[in-house]
Amino acid sequence: MSAPLLRVENLGIEFGPADAPVKAVDGVSFAMAAGETLAVVGESGSGKSVTALALTRLLATPPARYVSGAIQFQGREVMTMPAPELRALRGKQIAYIFQEPSSSLNPVFTIGYQIREAIEQHRPEVRDVRGEIVRALDLVGIRDAATRLGDYPHQLSGGMQQRVMIAMALACQPNLLVADEPTTALDVTIQKQIMDLLRELKSKTNMAILLITHNFGLVSDFADRVVVMFRGKIVESGPTAEVLRHPQHPYTRALIECVPKLGQKQRRLKVIDYAGIN
Amino acid sequence: MNAPVDESYSQRLARRFSRDALALTGFWLIILAFVLAALAPFLANNHAIVRVADGQISFPVLRSLEPIEWRFLINVPLAGLIYALRRPLFRNPQRGGLIVAVVVIVVQIALAFVQPYNDVTNDRTRPATFKLMPLIAWSPLESSPDALVGPSWNHLCGTDSTGRDVAARILHGARTSLAIGFVSQVIALGVGVTFGALAGYYRRWVDMVICRFIEVMECFPSLLLILVIIGLSDSQNNMIVIMAVIGLTGWTGTARLVRGEFLRLGGQSFPQAAQALGAGDLRVILRHLLPNSLGPILVTATFGVASAILLESSLSFLGFGMQAPTPSWGDLISEGRRFIDFAWWLVFFPGVVMLVTIMSYNFVGEGLRDAVDPRLQVK
Numbered sequence: 260m261s262a263p264l265l266r267v268e269n270l271g272i273e274f275g276p277a278d279a280p281v282k283a284v285d286g287v288s289f290a291m292a293a294g295e296t297l298a299v300v301g302e303s304g305s306g307k308s309v310t311a312l313a314l315t316r317l318l319a320t321p322p323a324r325y326v327s328g329a330i331q332f333q334g335r336e337v338m339t340m341p342a343p344e345l346r347a348l349r350g351k352q353i354a355y356i357f358q359e360p361s362s363s364l365n366p367v368f369t370i371g372y373q374i375r376e377a378i379e380q381h382r383p384e385v386r387d388v389r390g391e392i393v394r395a396l397d398l399v400g401i402r403d404a405a406t407r408l409g410d411y412p413h414q415l416s417g418g419m420q421q422r423v424m425i426a427m428a429l430a431c432q433p434n435l436l437v438a439d440e441p442t443t444a445l446d447v448t449i450q451k452q453i454m455d456l457l458r459e460l461k462s463k464t465n466m467a468i469l470l471i472t473h474n475f476g477l478v479s480d481f482a483d484r485v486v487v488m489f490r491g492k493i494v495e496s497g498p499t500a501e502v503l504r505h506p507q508h509p510y511t512r513a514l515i516e517c518v519p520k521l522g523q524k525q526r527r528l529k530v531i532d533y534a535g536i537n
Numbered sequence: 538m539n540a541p542v543d544e545s546y547s548q549r550l551a552r553r554f555s556r557d558a559l560a561l562t563g564f565w566l567i568i569l570a571f572v573l574a575a576l577a578p579f580l581a582n583n584h585a586i587v588r589v590a591d592g593q594i595s596f597p598v599l600r601s602l603e604p605i606e607w608r609f610l611i612n613v614p615l616a617g618l619i620y621a622l623r624r625p626l627f628r629n630p631q632r633g634g635l636i637v638a639v640v641v642i643v644v645q646i647a648l649a650f651v652q653p654y655n656d657v658t659n660d661r662t663r664p665a666t667f668k669l670m671p672l673i674a675w676s677p678l679e680s681s682p683d684a685l686v687g688p689s690w691n692h693l694c695g696t697d698s699t700g701r702d703v704a705a706r707i708l709h710g711a712r713t714s715l716a717i718g719f720v721s722q723v724i725a726l727g728v729g730v731t732f733g734a735l736a737g738y739y740r741r742w743v744d745m746v747i748c749r750f751i752e753v754m755e756c757f758p759s760l761l762l763i764l765v766i767i768g769l770s771d772s773q774n775n776m777i778v779i780m781a782v783i784g785l786t787g788w789t790g791t792a793r794l795v796r797g798e799f800l801r802l803g804g805q806s807f808p809q810a811a812q813a814l815g816a817g818d819l820r821v822i823l824r825h826l827l828p829n830s831l832g833p834i835l836v837t838a839t840f841g842v843a844s845a846i847l848l849e850s851s852l853s854f855l856g857f858g859m860q861a862p863t864p865s866w867g868d869l870i871s872e873g874r875r876f877i878d879f880a881w882w883l884v885f886f887p888g889v890v891m892l893v894t895i896m897s898y899n900f901v902g903e904g905l906r907d908a909v910d911p912r913l914q915v916k
Contacts, residue, residue, distance in 0.1 A: 317813055321741065342817075350815035357813075362805035367828045376824070377814045427814065 263290040263331075264434060264467050265314070270328035272309055272318065283309045285491040286327070291467050293434065298470045298482035298499070300514065302531070306491040307471045311437050314469075315349045316340075333434070351381040354428035358440040360420035364412035370396075370423045371408030374430050381431040395426040398463075400456060418449035425456065432464075439471045454481060476518045479503055487511045550832065553908035560904020563897035570894055574711035575609065578602060581673035581705035585660035589667040597660055598671070604651045611648060615641070675702035677709040678862050685880050695882035697872060707887050710864035714891070717780050717865070718846040718898075722838050724784025725845075729791025730834065734822050736792070737799025744796070751789045759786040760851065767857045775860055779852065783845050791837055798830030832909035836902055843898035850891060866891045 270287045273280035284306040291297050299307045312318045314330060316337060330337040332352060340348065357363045365373060374392045378385055385391050389408075396404035399422040412420055421441060428436055438457065442450040454477060461468055470482055478485055478499060486496040487508065495508040506512040513531040555561055579586060584597040602610070619626070619637055627633035661674050673693060675681065684700040686692060694703035736747040763782045770778045802808060803826075811825050850867025852858045854874075859865045866887045873883025 315813065317809065346815045346817055348815075349813055355810065355813040357806045357810055359806055363807050363810040365807045365811070365825050365829070367831075368824075376816075380815055424810070431814075 264293040264295075264333060265291040265469075266329075266331045267310075267314070268329045268331075270310065270313060270330065271326040272306075272313055273324045273326050274322050277324075280324070280326075282491050283323070284313065287488070287491070287493055289486055289493065289496065291435070291469065294465045294467055295484070296461060296468045296470065296482045297484050297486060298472060298478040299486045299488060300472055300475060300478060301488035302473055302514070305488040307488050308439055310488070311355075311439050311469065311471050314435075314437060315353050316345060317349070317355075347381070350377055350428075350433070351431050352433055353435045353437060354431060354433035356421070356424050356428055356436065356438045356441045358443050360417055360424050360444065361412070363424055364420055366412055369409050369411055370415070371410075374423070374427050377427050378430050391430065395430040396423070398429060398460070399423070399426045401426070416449075417445050418452060421445060421449075421453055422456070425453075425460075429460065429464075429466075433466065435467045435469060437469045437471070440473070441470075442477070443473075450477075457481070473514075474518065475503070475515050487514065550905075550908050554904050557904040557907060559900045560907075563900030563904070566893060566897040567901065570711060570897075571715060573708060574715050575613070577708045577712060578606065578671075580671050581675060581677065581702070581708045582671045583659045583661050583674060583676045583679055585665070585668040585670050587667070587669040588660060588665050590663075590665040592666075597658070600654050603653055604648070607651045608648050611644060615644060673702060673704050673708065675705045677701065677705040677864055679705075685876060687880075688882055694886040695880065697869075697880075697883055698876060703869070703882060703886055706864040706869055707866070707890055710866050710869055710887070711890070713776065713859055713863060713865035714846050714849060714867070714894075717776065717783065717849045718842040720780045721783035721787065721845045721849075722841045724781060725788040725841060726791055726834070726838050727788075728785065729788035730795050730827070732788070733792035733795025734799060734827065737796040737803070738818065738822055738826065740800075747792070747796075751792055754786070754789050757786070760848070762786060763848075763852065764855065764857055767852070776863070779849060779858070783848055787841060787845065787848075791834065791841070794833055794837055795830060798833060799826050802826050802829055832905070836906045836909060839898055839902035839905060843895045843902070846891065846895055846898075 267290070268288045270284050271282065272284040274283055275281040287306070287310055289297070299310065301307045309318065309323070313325065314332070314337065316325075318325075325338065328338070332348065337345070337348070364370065371389075371392055374395055375388055378388055378391055378395075382391075392408060393404045396407065401407060401419065401422055412423070415423065425441075441457070442453050445453065457468065457470075458481060460466070470477070472478065482499050484497065485499050485502045487494050487502070487510065489508075489510045495502060495506065495511045502511065503515065506515055510531070517531065554564075573580065578584075578598055578601065582598055582601065584601045586596065586598050588595050588597055619640075623633075626636065659679070660668055661670060675692070678701065680700040681692070681696060681702070682700060684696055684698055686696050688695045692702050692704065694707065696702055697706070732747050732751070736744040763779075763786060766782050767775065767778060808821050808825050811821050816825070846866075849858060849865060850870065853865055853867030854871040856871070858868050858871075869887040870884050870891075873880065873887070877884055
């Protein structure tokens with residue numbers, strides 16, 4: 260493996276009172292190469308979103324506390340990075356897509372304006388900003404991009420809003436895209452469209468993608484490698500096919516079994532039996 | 538009945554607001570009050586608007602204007618003109634900016650040369666071949682020989698104990714009252730939004746300190762506090778003192794509101810999304826949070842103007858208002874109180890004007906509140 264784009268080592272994040280802390284992330288380490296797709300899988304509260312936000316120190320402190328660990332992005336240490344550098348890193352190097360597209364866009368500005376804001380901040384060298392916005396919207400499959408620039412977020416459907424979010428993230432040509440449950444708030448058909456779009460973008464650009472999800476179904480044909488998180492710890496990691504075929508940890512096995520399969524008769528949906536894990 | 542899809546937040550506000558007949562009436566009444574107040578010298582004065590004498594034409598009203606009135610009467614229409622022409626003007630942003638800058642600077646330099654001209658001639662009695670007098674041919678400070686006469690064609694709203702025309706005084710007093718209402722709310726809004734934004738954005742100890750400060754401020758009986766400050770200040774220009782004091786005691790409600798709005802919006806993910814794109818604190822506050830809480834802020838500000846006008850009149854009534862002879866509405870009512878037994882017009886006309894103004898502001902505030910509230914379906 261070449262020199263890693265991102266290396267996270269022994270990351271520890273706590274919430275709550277200092278004398279009775281809740282360890283949201285507990286000694287997490289992983290690395291990503293440029294252009295690689297890594298999926299972080301785990302249930303709600305397993306610490307996957309907190310890990311993702313911590314990559315650019317987006318967590319508000321307090322309530323959160325970074326208790327240990329190092330995050331190196333392209334060889335630079337994020338944990339000790341001064342604020343202006345950190346702002347330059349956010350968006351320009353590491354861009355995010357969030358779960359809830361409807362609340363991730365500012366309701367009072369047009370989508371064109373919001374994409375423009377990102378471009379003007381991170382790529383001041385761009386002369387034809389309007390053309391760049393149109394290109395970004397084209398890239399995510401929004402038809403008639405030029406006429407939709409003046410639309411407000413509430414005029415778009417959830418899937419369209421998420422496309423705009425992706426366009427906004429891509430407009431700055433980041434090296435790493437963090438997609439934090441990008442399809443959870445969308446219905447299944449739109450979910451497929453968005454995942455297809457991400458897959459297509461992955462092949463077009465040499466951008467690494469960190470996909471956060473609780474759905475093993477999304478992972479199988481998308482990610483190169485998988486990391487499974489449970490209660491703030493990484494319990495299993497490896498190449499996607501390997502993990503799916505031979506899950507080692509009981510939690511991974513349980514998670515995979517939770518995904519209902521098409522064409523299989525099931526009387527009851529499997530739920531995770533926590534007593535059997537640990 | 539469906540709302541049009543292609544409209545912005547402000548367009549939606551305007552559409553919903555304009556369905557409310559009462560609010561719309563209030564809005565236009567306020568505009569009318571401001572226009573009348575701005576044009577007061579042309580409506581109530583003893584200087585002719587146009588005067589022809591000895592074969593010469595002159596405009597005595599213009600000569601009687603103070604420099605500050607010139608500045609106001611030139612700059613407000615100028616701002617309106619620039620706004621109206623913004624599209625053709627800024628098609629080329631650099632050239633447009635240059636033109637605007639040059640025009641504004643030239644006009645301001647010209648205005649700096651306007652000298653006060655104490656014109657005491659009374660055109661009402663001065664003979665002329667032709668003269669066009671203002672609607673009310675009396676200046677607000679001029680005493681006529683007939684004191685305490687009721688409404689007549691000569692004095693539309695009667696005269697006071699020293700023979701001054703009440704209608705002229707109401708019209709000129711509108712400037713004081715409206716200005717105090719407006720400016721004091723701008724001050725209150727500035728302070729309130731700043732503190733509220735800081736508390737709602739940074740939370741923790743900042744929030745803690747600001748909230749306790751607000752609570753301390755709210756413990757003061759504000760009218761007494763204002764009376765003490767005005768009593769202690771020996772400033773000659775107590776209009777500014779009154780504006781500042783009303784503004785600086787009336788910001789707590791706005792601050793709490795803005796704090797609440799920021800806390801609410803903080804729960805949505807777009808502020809975080811903005812941060813994730815590299816926006817700094819100031820940018821998130823000014824571009825993302827503040828525009829989204831503008832609606833409720835506007836509503837409180839509108840109600841605030843009404844209460845500031847009322848507060849100013851309370852101060853005048855207690856004798857701590859504007860210094861005589863500058864008229865304000867509260868001042869007129871307080872002067873008229875002594876003669877209320879027989880000279881009803883002294884209290885009645887200023888009272889009605891004040892009632893209508895304050896009600897207009899309240900109607901506008903209520904209209905805005907309904908327009909902002911998304912749960913209220915449009916009628």
